[in-house]
Amino acid sequence: MVFEILISFLCRAWRRARASLSWCSGAVRSGSAASFGIEFARHPLASAIQARGDRRFGCAEGSRRRERIATVDPGVRVRDTHPLSVHDPNGLNIFYLMLVTTIVGFLTVFQVRANARQLPRRHQIAFVVGLALTASLVLTLVDGPLLNRLTLPVPETWGILALQLLAAASFTSLMVVLIGRWAILPTFLFVVVLGNASSGGAVSSPLLPPAFAFFSQWHPSGATVTALRDAIYFAHHQHARPIVVLATWAIPLFAAWLWVSRRREASVTQAEKEPLPRTVAAP
DSSP states (O other), X not given: OHHHHHHHHHHHHHHHHXXXXXXXXXXXXXXXXXXXXXXXXTOSOEEEBOSTTOSSSOHHHHHHHHHHHHHHOTTEEOOBSSOOOTTOTTSOHHHHHHHHHHHHHHHHHHXXXXXXXXXXXXXXXXXXXXXXXXXHHHHXXXXXXXXXXXXXXXXXXXXXXXXXXXHHHHHHHHHHHHHXXXXXXXXXXXXXXXXXXXXXXXXXXXXXXXXXXXXXXXXXXXXXXXXXXXXXXXXXXXXXXXXXXXXXXXXXXXXXXXXXXXXHXXXXXXXXXXXXXXXXXXX
16 A cells, blocks of 8 residues: 555656646747756756747856856766857847947948938938948848858848837937937937946846846847847747837838928028018018
8 A cells, every 4th residue: 555655656756747848848948937957967857958049047147057067966967958059158249239239320320420311311211211221231140141150030030120220210300300419318328338238148137136137128229139139149039029019110200300301491491492581571
């Protein structure tokens, strides 16, 4: 009787362990779990931890955890399911790629506004759209196939960077139309200061202060880093939220710039058409 109860208990424990292991393995593959990576040399159950592919922690944190595990018990082997590229051992290339895209977006708009102030509105629209498509493609090809810094899926990376560049350029253009020469101040604060601090590129977003961790989910820079990380390390388990966040920023900002610039242009044209008041000469 006792033997049968013991056998039944062991069978139930084994089934639960297998179910937990299956769930952990799926979580690691999809990136929804922080780390499951303990592989015991003398135990049949095995799982793994990941470094940069981790959506929640950065590669530095993952490396430290692996070192701590190996120090505590040499019999524990750690297997990285999403290893970093040898050309990017610190996992910062995604952050730099986002940063360069953002700088190209807003700095080019300022240069064009300063050197071609009288450019017609339709030419400005064509320039911003062409810049978003061309510059993002060049950055994707240079960082991916040419330099081989990362294994970039070209179509997805091109689309993600194009949305980021369009958002930065549209925000800059909107600020220029609204406040003129002072547009550099809100643009720099929003795109560079807040964007870089909350992007989650250099330091993973869960390790940031609560306010920056919140902005990281909804700021275009944070969405770009997350979308690129998903496309590179989790090609078959990508999340739609960062793409939706990017599109929600880029398209309304572009539309708002078009609407405001059209209203300003119409008001200037109307003012030019109005007749000047007649002056009566004094007798």
